[in-house]
Amino acid sequence: MADLSTDIALDDERIVRALEEDIIFGRLAPGARLTEDSLLSRFPVTRHFVRQALVQLEQMGIVVRERNKGATVRSLDPEEVQQIYAVRELVQRQAALLIPLPAPQALVDQLLAIHKEHGEHIESGYLRGVHETNDRFHLTLFGACGNKYLVQTIELYMRYSLPVRANSMADRAALDISHSQHRLMIEMLQGRDNWVLAQLCVDHLQPSKRRYIDLVGH
Incomplete structure (x- = not known):
């Protein structure tokens, strides 16, 4: 039987890696919005996994999350x-x-x-x-x-x-x-x-x- 915690980690890692690549290679421009619904349509996972991935990206410093605004690719002035x-x-x-x-x-x-x-x-x-x-x-x-x-x-x-x-x-x-x-x-x-x-x-x-x-x- 698969370890549920391992499955969760793998899903989080897959989403984070894909979005990190999009940001690094310019497919997602600074300031681009990352809505949960758009990510759910792209990745066959639950909303929980998407939210955890956004938290990880925020901790990495490449995504900004704001209350009532959602997540955006970090843009620096x-x-x-x-x-x-x-x-x-x-x-x-x-x-x-x-x-x-x-x-x-x-x-x-x-x-x-x-x-x-x-x-x-x-x-x-x-x-x-x-x-x-x-x-x-x-x-x-x-x-x-x-x-x-x-x-x-x-x-x-x-x-x-x-x-x-x-x-x-x-x-x-x-x-x-x-x-x-x-x-x-x-x-x-x-x-x-x-x-x-x-x-x-x-x-x-x-x-x-x-x-x-x-x-x-x-």
Whole structure:
């Protein structure tokens, strides 16, 4: 007999994953409404599962739920973007400064493997893979700082900035630049200058931030 709690988790996960992809890849634009009825017509589940999925998406920071208004895809104004990225710059700079250099070869090899996979997904146009390997690369890199609370904060603000980062996902030139910067980060790990590595990690954030602000500011 199937475990009911497992079935519930699988249904929630399936809905969350599908909607997350729609948001990441621009099929659902910032500000788009997510009504329970429309989701029920798309997914063969009960209203309970839909509501639980919306709660999870809200916790991830990519959906906003308001009383009497329902759920919408999170949309950020330029000031919110500036504030989120101010925090991202602070925590990622600090994490990079805490990474012991030169880094262990095991870490370098792990990042090279992720970097290779990331490049393969860019070449094939598999955007889900691009997104997942990008996040895995950064969390592996910053995980080397040795402060799990700092890494948790980095991951949280990566989620908050998802609408901003998603805007560059379909831009091949932007993906190529990001990929080449990942390679530079790996090279920096084999040196001894944390400040150069930290500045590169901050500079890496700027293109998607500027692109999004230019888009919503007009």
